[in-house]
Each structure stands twice: as structure tokens, then as C-alpha cells.
Amino acid sequence: MNETVEIKIGEESFKLPVIVGSYQEKGIDISKLRGMSGYVTLDTGFKNTGSTRSTITFIDGEKGILEHRGYRIEQLAENSSFLEIVYLLFHEKLPNTAELAEFEQAIKDHTGLPAQIRDVLNALPDDLHPMGMLSVMLNSLPGFMPESLDSWTDEAIRWKTIYTLLANMPVMAAYIYRRQKGLEYIDPDTSLGYVENFLNMTFGSADAKLVESLDTLLILHADHEQNCSASTARFVGSSHVNLFAAIGAANNALWGPLHGGANQKVLEMLEAIRQDGGDADKYIQKAKDKSDPFRLMGFGHRVYKNYDPRARVIKKYVDQVLDSLNLEDPVVDIAKGLEQAALNDEYFAQRKLFPNVDFYSGIIYRALGIPVNMFTVMFALGRLPGWIAQWKEMRENGEPIGRPRQIYTGETTRDYVELGQR
Numbered sequence: 335m336n337e338t339v340e341i342k343i344g345e346e347s348f349k350l351p352v353i354v355g356s357y358q359e360k361g362i363d364i365s366k367l368r369g370m371s372g373y374v375t376l377d378t379g380f381k382n383t384g385s386t387r388s389t390i391t392f393i394d395g396e397k398g399i400l401e402h403r404g405y406r407i408e409q410l411a412e413n414s415s416f417l418e419i420v421y422l423l424f425h426e427k428l429p430n431t432a433e434l435a436e437f438e439q440a441i442k443d444h445t446g447l448p449a450q451i452r453d454v455l456n457a458l459p460d461d462l463h464p465m466g467m468l469s470v471m472l473n474s475l476p477g478f479m480p481e482s483l484d485s486w487t488d489e490a491i492r493w494k495t496i497y498t499l500l501a502n503m504p505v506m507a508a509y510i511y512r513r514q515k516g517l518e519y520i521d522p523d524t525s526l527g528y529v530e531n532f533l534n535m536t537f538g539s540a541d542a543k544l545v546e547s548l549d550t551l552l553i554l555h556a557d558h559e560q561n562c563s564a565s566t567a568r569f570v571g572s573s574h575v576n577l578f579a580a581i582g583a584a585n586n587a588l589w590g591p592l593h594g595g596a597n598q599k600v601l602e603m604l605e606a607i608r609q610d611g612g613d614a615d616k617y618i619q620k621a622k623d624k625s626d627p628f629r630l631m632g633f634g635h636r637v638y639k640n641y642d643p644r645a646r647v648i649k650k651y652v653d654q655v656l657d658s659l660n661l662e663d664p665v666v667d668i669a670k671g672l673e674q675a676a677l678n679d680e681y682f683a684q685r686k687l688f689p690n691v692d693f694y695s696g697i698i699y700r701a702l703g704i705p706v707n708m709f710t711v712m713f714a715l716g717r718l719p720g721w722i723a724q725w726k727e728m729r730e731n732g733e734p735i736g737r738p739r740q741i742y743t744g745e746t747t748r749d750y751v752e753l754g755q756r
């Protein structure tokens with residue numbers, strides 16, 4: 335028998351179906367509640383609301399577990415390559431050798447942007463944040479591929495749009511880096527691997543150690559179920575706008591400091607602490623002080639009430655990457671000290687606040703030579719396949735346009751008063 339729950343409103347009772355997930359997590363389907371009772375549910379910030387059924391990514395926030403299509407993130411990070419994960423997100427299974435080769439070739443075949451995209455980038459204000467630059471370019475792409483305005487109906491156009499995005503996100507990211515530095519653009523070289531090509535377009539060379547480290551970071555960012563930017567991709571895409579526009583919107587959502595923009599803020603915070611003498615406790619006190627807007631960036635998560643498994647992998651990598659590059663970074667000790675102080679603090683323990691993916695990632699990006707204001711672009715590079723997979727699933731499911739209800743708390747009907755009489 336399918337489980338139902340009964341809610342009682344006044345004298346009336348309403349039966350609502352319970353939807354059960356693969357791991358027995360349960361959700362009450364309230365989609366018909368308003369029709370039956372006149373009531374809507376209210377959940378600002380979606381703290382308790384599932385927006386969809388999804389088969390892509392599973393998180394158990396209490397236990398600190400993250401899986402894509404049933405594979406644990408630790409195993410994927412250890413054994414896989416970024417493009418294998420992209421394939422997994424799109425096609426629900428890991429590719430075999432031939433499938434992976436075909437997939438990589440399709441991406442290569444779509445690599446390269448019209449020269450005009452450089453003019454678009456060059457025309458932007460110098461002080462525009464790299465995430466803003468990326469969004470402008472993403473939103474310009476339909477201009478070079480007008481058939482993408484309907485990115486769904488025709489399967490060939492759908493895949494052309496998807497491959498164009500995947501192939502050229504690294505190109506756009508590299509262009510942004512070169513533009514910021516006032517350097518000549520470097521054309522993509524499709525004889526190189528995906529990450530290798532990105533590093534080559536960025537720095538003019540691609541050290542094997544950097545390739546491996548960055549590949550792992552991209553895997554760790556590939557998808558994270560219904561986060562703010564993925565939900566944006568689904569929500570904006572639900573109006574049937576083209577995929578480039580939905581991804582541009584997701585990119586803007588990621589830019590915010592409470593989401594992907596946190597990785598830049600973490601490094602700025604660690605630098606500020608260093609310059610202020612390195613006293614972690616002082617900043618822990620600030621983060622706890624409700625009259626102080628300061629928050630410990632890279633800490634806390636809506637879903638994880640345990641250590642973020644991605645942060646655990648990245649933390650392990652920090653020392654490895656710095657050692658292999660023969661680098662020392664004074665903020666590493668500050669970050670570790672801050673983490674320890676927070677984990678031992680009652681305020682953070684009570685609220686189950688742990689380091690998230692953004693806490694240590696910036697230290698690695700910086701070691702790779704990525705400027706701090708490009709960190710969120712790196713996050714976007716990794717998250718792109720997740721956004722596409724979420725959009726694709728939303729369209730495959732035939733989900734309706736996203737359009738929440740509200741509880742109106744403003745003025746009730748009143749008569750218009752002529753301008754001169756107010």
C-alpha cells in the first residue's frame with residue numbers, strides 16, 4: 335500500500351500521497367493541496383521543500399554522503415576523469431572506452447568560438463567581475479547559433495548546444511584570464527585533453543601535475559543536486575528559454591557569495607586574517623557575533639550537517655598539490671587553524687557548521703596560478719555539466735513552468751487618490 339499522510343484543517347481531513355526516494359527519504363506531495371483545501375504551503379528559501387524528483391545526484395547531509403548516479407564522490411575523484419563524470423551525469427552510466435572516446439571527440443568537434451566573441455569580451459568594462467564577463471559571453475552564444483533558441487525540440491540541435499557549451503566554457507574562461515592580464519588570446523588546441531587545453535589556453539603551457547589536480551577539482555564540483563544555481567537552471571529553463579540563457583542565469587546565481595562566490599571570499603578572508611596577525615579566534619568571535627555581518631566563509635551548508643565530503647577530499651589534496659609544486663602558502667595554516675577553532679567551538683557544533691567545498695578549493699586554485707577573482711569561474715567550469723544535466727532532466731520529465739505561490743501581506747483594495755490630493 336502506498337503511504338499517505340492525512341492533514342486536518344478545521345473539521346476536514348485531506349489525504350496526501352507520500353513519495354519515497356531510493357534511500358527511503360520521504361516527501362509529502364502537496365501539489366493538489368490548494369485545489370482540495372484552498373491552502374498553500376509556505377517555505378521561504380525552500381528549507382523544507384523538494385522541487386523535483388531526480389536521478390542524478392544523492393546527498394545524505396546528516397552522514398556527509400554525496401553520490402552521482404549511485405557512485406560515491408570519493409571513488410569518482412580517486413579513479414575517474416572529469417569527462418567521464420560529465421558522461422555519467424548525462425547518460426546515467428559510466429562510459430566504456432569507446433563511448434568515452436566518442437564523447438571526447440564530439441566535444442573536440444565543437445571546440446572553438448567565432449572571433450566576434452573576443453570582440454564582445456574586449457568591449458566589456460575592465461572592472462567587470464569575471465563571472466559577469468562569463469555571463470555576457472554565455473548570453474551572446476545564441477547570436478552565433480540562432481537555431482539554439484529552441485534548444486530542446488530537435489535532438490541534433492539539443493546536443494549541438496550541449497557540446498558547444500561544454501567545449502567552449504574552458505575557452506571563455508581562458509579568454510577572461512588573458513583579457514584581465516592584457517595578454518594575447520590563445521586558440522584552443524584539440525590535440526590536447528580537455529583540462530590540458532584549458533590550461534594551455536590560459537597559461538600557454540599545461541604541466542601534467544596541474545592537469546591532474548584541476549581535473550579532480552572539476553570532478554568535485556560537477557553536480558550537487560538542487561542547489562541555488564542548478565535550481566536556477568531548471569527554473570529559468572522551465573520557461574523553455576534556450577539552454578545558453580538558462581546556463582547564463584545559473585552562472586549568475588553561482589556568482590553570489592553565499593553560493594559559488596564563497597570560494598573567492600574564503601581566500602580574501604584568509605588573507606585578511608593573515609594580514610591582521612593570524613588570530614583565528616578573533617574571527618571565530620566575529621562570526622558568532624549576531625550584530626556583526628561577518629560570517630565564516632566556506633563554512634556551513636543548507637544540506638550538509640556533517641563534514642562536506644568534497645571538502646574532505648580537497649583538504650587532503652591541498653598538501654599534496656603544494657608539495658608537488660614545491661610551494662608554500664601561509665594561508666594553509668591559517669585555514670587549518672580556523673577550521674580547528676571552529677570545530678571545537680560550541681556555536682559551530684550546535685549549528686552543525688562544517689567546512690564546505692569552498693573552504694580549501696581556493697588554496698589549490700591559487701597554487702595553480704588562478705587569480706582570486708577567477709575562482710568562481712573555475713567553479714562554473716566544473717558545475718556546467720551539472721547545470722546541463724539538471725536542465726535536461728527537467729525537460730525530459732516535462733516539468734511545468736516554475737511558478738511559486740505566495741501569501742500576500744500588503745494593503746487590501748483601496749481607492750486611487752489623484753496626484754495633487756495625496
Ligand code: CMC
Nearest residue numbers: 591592593594596621629630631632633634635636685690
Ligand atoms: N558563519 C557563522 N554562522 C553561520 C554560518 C557561517 N558561515 N553559516 C550559518 N551560520 C549560522 C546562522 O547564523 C544561523 O544561526 P542562528 O540559528 O543562530 O540564526 C545558523 O548557522 C543556520 O544558518 P542559516 O543561514 O539559517 O543556514 P542556511 O542553510 O540558510 O545557509 C549557507 C547556508 C551556506 C548560505 C550559510 O551557511 C553561509 O552563509 N555560509 C557561508 C557562505 C558559504 O560558505 N557558502 C558556500 C556554500 S557551499 C558551496 C556552494 O553552494 O557554493
